[in-house]
Amino acid sequence: xxxxxxxxxxxxxxxxxxxxxxxxxxxxxxxxxxxxxxxxxxxxxxxxxxxxxxxxxxxxxxxxxxxxxxxxxxxxxxxxxxxxxxxxxxxxxxxxxxxxxxxxxxxxx
Numbered sequence: 001x002x003x004x005x006x007x008x009x010x011x012x013x014x015x016x017x018x019x020x021x022x023x024x025x026x027x028x029x030x031x032x033x034x035x036x037x038x039x040x041x042x043x044x045x046x047x048x049x050x051x052x053x054x055x056x057x058x059x060x061x062x063x064x065x066x067x068x069x070x071x072x073x074x075x076x077x078x079x080x081x082x083x084x085x086x087x088x089x090x091x092x093x094x095x096x097x098x099x100x101x102x103x104x105x106x107x108x109x
Contacts, residue, residue: 002036002064004097005107006090012079013086015069016040022103032103033064035096043089044068051081 002022007015018040024032047053047068056069070082090108097106 001103001105002033003105003107004036004040004093005109006086006093007069007109012083013090014082015067016043016086016089017065017067019063019065021064022100024100024103032096032100036093036104037066039089039092039096040066040068043085046085047082051078051085053078053082 002018002020005017006013007017018036021027022030022032022036024030044055044057044066047055047070048057053070053074056067056071058067059065070079074082093104093106097104
């Protein structure tokens with residue numbers, strides 16, 4: 001199971017962390033893992049490449065680990081844009097969770 005946790009602060013989304021493998025299918029054929037990875041990785045790319053935020057970013061492919069956290073201090077416009085991107089990723093992951101809850105756990109803290 002992939003554990004996905006979105007972090008918030010003062011009502012804004014400020015990070016995402018994923019850990020584990022879904023176990024839906026064999027590696028290379030796992031559509032749950034592929035869909036989840038696409039949503040989360042695209043959000044991180046948006047934060048870094050579109051908004052231009054220097055995200056604290058870690059990955060470990062073997063463990064199925066990804067963590068992306070925004071800096072504590074951001075311009076108001078960057079914080080707004082980052083919230084929209086992460087909130088959109090949350091909506092995408094939530095949609096996957098509705099269908100594949102046996103393979104994904106989802107939390108917002």
